[in-house]
Amino acid sequence: MLEASPVLDRRSFLTLLPPALRRTPKLEETVVWGQGTGGYHSYRIPALLATAKGTLLAFAEARKNSRSDAGDIDLVLKRSEDNGRTWSEQVVIADMGTDTIGNPCPVEDRKTGTIWLPLTRNPGNLTEREIEKDSARGTRTVWMMSSADDGKTWTKPADITSTTKDPGWGWYATGPGNGIQTASGRLVIPCDHRRFKGQVRHSHIIYSDDSGQTWKLGGSAQSDTNECAVVELSDGSLLLNMRSYHGRNRRALARSIDGGMTWVDAGLQYALIEPVCQASLIRYDKRYLVFSNPASTKRERMTIRLSEDDGNTWFRVRVLHQGPSAYSSLATLRGGDIGCLYEAGQKDAYETITFARFTLSWLTTSST
Numbered sequence: 001m002l003e004a005s006p007v008l009d010r011r012s013f014l015t016l017l018p019p020a021l022r023r024t025p026k027l028e029e030t031v032v033w034g035q036g037t038g039g040y041h042s043y044r045i046p047a048l049l050a051t052a053k054g055t056l057l058a059f060a061e062a063r064k065n066s067r068s069d070a071g072d073i074d075l076v077l078k079r080s081e082d083n084g085r086t087w088s089e090q091v092v093i094a095d096m097g098t099d100t101i102g103n104p105c106p107v108e109d110r111k112t113g114t115i116w117l118p119l120t121r122n123p124g125n126l127t128e129r130e131i132e133k134d135s136a137r138g139t140r141t142v143w144m145m146s147s148a149d150d151g152k153t154w155t156k157p158a159d160i161t162s163t164t165k166d167p168g169w170g171w172y173a174t175g176p177g178n179g180i181q182t183a184s185g186r187l188v189i190p191c192d193h194r195r196f197k198g199q200v201r202h203s204h205i206i207y208s209d210d211s212g213q214t215w216k217l218g219g220s221a222q223s224d225t226n227e228c229a230v231v232e233l234s235d236g237s238l239l240l241n242m243r244s245y246h247g248r249n250r251r252a253l254a255r256s257i258d259g260g261m262t263w264v265d266a267g268l269q270y271a272l273i274e275p276v277c278q279a280s281l282i283r284y285d286k287r288y289l290v291f292s293n294p295a296s297t298k299r300e301r302m303t304i305r306l307s308e309d310d311g312n313t314w315f316r317v318r319v320l321h322q323g324p325s326a327y328s329s330l331a332t333l334r335g336g337d338i339g340c341l342y343e344a345g346q347k348d349a350y351e352t353i354t355f356a357r358f359t360l361s362w363l364t365t366s367s368t
Contacts (some may be wrong), residue, residue: 003340008126011213014064023336027320030085032058032078032341035355038090042067043076045176047104047329047352048341049151052113056080058087058341059104059117067350070099070127075119078149083333084355088215093154094145098124101274105175109211116212118189119147120155132170132198133288140172142206144215157278160215162297164206169193174206177280177329180304182232187212188231188260190240195221201243203228213325221254222265229281230260231289233310241272241281241291241311249273249297253311271314275299280330281311284338284360292320292328292340299349306363314363320356324349329342333357 030165033043040062047059057079064072075094078087092103103120122131123138130137140228142164143157154286171194179189184344187208203225205218221228233239244252251274253266272293279293287313295303302325306316309313320340327340327351337357345351 005274006323007091013235021259022359023359025359025364025365027358028085029354029356030087031352032087032355033060038062038076040074040076041065044343044350045102045327046330046341046343047106047176047178048339048355049106049108049115049178049230050331050333050339051115051150053108053150054081054083055150055184055333056084056333056339057106057115057330058353059106061102061104061213062090062092065349070100071124072163073100073102073124075101077151080355083335084124084339084357087355094119094143096121096157100124101294102125103174103176104226105177105179105191107187109187111185112182113150113322114212115147115151116179116187116208117147117154118160118179118206118215118313119143119145120174121157128171132194132196132199134170139170142172142174145214146212147181164191164215164217166193166195167218168197169213169252170196176227176327177229178282178331178339180230180232181229181308182238182259183236184257184259185211186207186236187217188230190228191230192226192243200224201226201245202317203240203254205230207242207260214219218260219262219264225252225254227278229279231281231283231311234286235310238313239266239281243274243276243278245276246292249275251279251293259311267309272305273297278327280328280340281331284332288360290330290338292330292333292342294325294349295319300324302328302344304338304340304358304363306360316334317357318363320358320362321354322355324351326350336360
């Protein structure tokens with residue numbers, strides 16, 4: 001006689017799940033920056049890094065006089081040593097007078113522990129449109145800062161434009177969001193640019209093979225792509241997930257099998273609706289990818305997605321904020337929680353930069 005298969009009770013079943021999925025579903029949120037505080041008109045363009053020591057570093061553009069992308073803009077930082085429950089006072093880490101400073105995209109080198117922070121600079125009285133047209137008054141330049149003490153102090157910005165920008169490019173942005181370090185040790189920063197000739201947009205990467213001492217220009221993805229996020233897939237290839245101008249409100253993809261030196265067009269991912277906006281993508285341990293963006297045709301519904309097949313499909317979807325929302329940056333926190341630093345508000349998307357901390361089990365308990 002065949003024996004009946006044993007029925008697992010809830011406690012036995014939970015022991016078969018990964019530890020992160022056994023935790024009680026939980027979501028907590030804290031406003032890190034609010035409009036009109038700290039001596040600035042508003043804050044935009046969040047970037048989040050969880051350091052090897054477990055510290056969280058939150059970066060943002062502090063816009064002095066208006067919410068405009070042009071003008072007097074500084075780069076500010078807040079640190080958290082308790083997984084985002086409390087945050088330090090704001091520190092201005094880059095201020096070049098009335099110039100525009102921004103597009104933070106930090107990455108930490110595993111070998112040295114140094115945190116590298118690329119950013120961009122242009123005269124504050126130049127608009128994006130003027131820079132795109134090769135304004136005789138100035139252009140976008142690329143800079144690099146670093147910290148060797150877990151983000152407490154920073155070097156002065158160093159100009160790396162000559163090795164990371166093609167002379168035929170006008171507009172340029174690093175990130176924003178976060179860079180990665182591949183299994184080989186290469187540091188990779190997702191970027192984008194626009195050529196003077198034809199004003200064609202492309203995503204691209206810059207990289208370092210010497211722990212950040214020197215930075216070089218990598219390959220560019222297909223046209224009509226813009227702000228992007230990069231992740232290393234399980235087979236060692238790189239994936240760019242890109243803001244798209246193909247007119248279909250879907251994210252564009254590109255793949256590289258040579259560390260980002262060349263990219264192959266992987267089309268649009270129709271599951272990832274977007275309003276033409278920045279998004280964030282990270283690897284969560286060896287099994288999952290996590291993605292965040294305003295999942296709509298306008299900037300609203302900040303949504304978190306989970307994939308267990310290298311981003312081919314997204315089997316869990318949860319809305320983090322139903323209302324207006326825009327840019328975001330994800331990180332894996334100490335203890336296995338996930339953090340999302342994102343722009344959100346009630347009347348418009350730029351009222352706050354808010355930090356959300358949630359368990360993986362919160363993300364997997366239901367779909368929206």
